[in-house]
Amino acid sequence: MEARELTLRYGSKVAIKQVSLAIPENKVTALIGPSGCGKSTFLRSLNRMNDLIPGASHDGSVFLDGRSIHDRSLDVVDLRRRVGMVFQKSNPFPKSIFENVAYGLRVGGLKDKAKLSARVEKSLRGAALWDEVKDRLDESALGLSGGQQQRLCIARALAVEPEVLLMDEPASALDPIATAKIEELIHELKSTYTIAIVTHNMQQAARVSDRTAFFYMGELVECGPTEQIFTNPHEKRTEDYVTGKFG
Numbered sequence: 115m116e117a118r119e120l121t122l123r124y125g126s127k128v129a130i131k132q133v134s135l136a137i138p139e140n141k142v143t144a145l146i147g148p149s150g151c152g153k154s155t156f157l158r159s160l161n162r163m164n165d166l167i168p169g170a171s172h173d174g175s176v177f178l179d180g181r182s183i184h185d186r187s188l189d190v191v192d193l194r195r196r197v198g199m200v201f202q203k204s205n206p207f208p209k210s211i212f213e214n215v216a217y218g219l220r221v222g223g224l225k226d227k228a229k230l231s232a233r234v235e236k237s238l239r240g241a242a243l244w245d246e247v248k249d250r251l252d253e254s255a256l257g258l259s260g261g262q263q264q265r266l267c268i269a270r271a272l273a274v275e276p277e278v279l280l281m282d283e284p285a286s287a288l289d290p291i292a293t294a295k296i297e298e299l300i301h302e303l304k305s306t307y308t309i310a311i312v313t314h315n316m317q318q319a320a321r322v323s324d325r326t327a328f329f330y331m332g333e334l335v336e337c338g339p340t341e342q343i344f345t346n347p348h349e350k351r352t353e354d355y356v357t358g359k360f361g
């Protein structure tokens with residue numbers, strides 16, 4: 115995916131300004147920066163989730179496989195299937211574990227029970243949750259731990275076979291063990307998916323990402339290989355942020 119000169123406003127307030135950033139295939143791109151700098155806004159603009167916010171408007175473009183996601187002929191539902199999203203707070207439906215993962219497939223018209231079961235199993239395996247839930251698929255998803263619920267939400271996103279996964283602080287509400295599992299999972303997922311992750315946790319960005327983009331006051335200050343951003347940033351503002359001088 116690639117954003118070119120993307121500006122996004124909420125009413126007259128500019129949240130991100132002329133951001134040009136590539137999210138390369140089969141890599142993890144971390145978006146970092148102080149609170150309110152526009153990370154989530156940028157992430158949400160990659161699958162047009164901001165369209166749902168009254169008063170939001172944009173200039174510039176975002177391309178997926180070379181095609182503008184704002185193209186009139188593009189189906190937004192299909193865009194959101196191709197570019198899935200996982201939120202900070204896990205949000206399973208008050209349904210069974212199986213139905214949570216099957217939901218998007220049923221909405222997409224898949225009815226065959228054997229095919230549904232196979233896709234649910236594949237998605238739960240992909241989210242490293244299968245072994246923990248395979249004997250309780252009919253139980254409520256709300257009975258899972260926070261970390262399991264977040265992996266269930268990842269399984270739900272994987273079920274519709276996206277190409278890109280957007281993750282908005284997916285581990286910030288989890289304990290260190292559950293966080294480590296999510297980070298391990300992100301590492302495994304990148305062989306199949308392109309991932310963009312917003313994180314407040316700089317160690318996490320350093321551990322999971324290949325590239326890091328530093329945002330400040332709505333602007334993209336710099337983006338580069340994660341190691342370079344953390345050890346040898348080009349911009350003073352990046353250096354001050356990654357060394358903890360502000361933020």
Ligand SMILES: Nc1ncnc2c1ncn2[C@@H]1O[C@H](COP(=O)(O)OP(=O)(O)OP(=O)(O)O)[C@@H](O)[C@H]1O
Binds near residue numbers: 127129149150151156
């Ligand atoms: N729905 C909205 N309506 C109006 N303004 C908004 C909305 N969402 C975000 N903003 C504003 O846009 C700016 C960027 O917010 P955004 O949530 O993208 O930042 P962020 O870097 O993700 O912050 P955080 O790390 O605190 O989540 C902020 O000034 C915020 O107040």
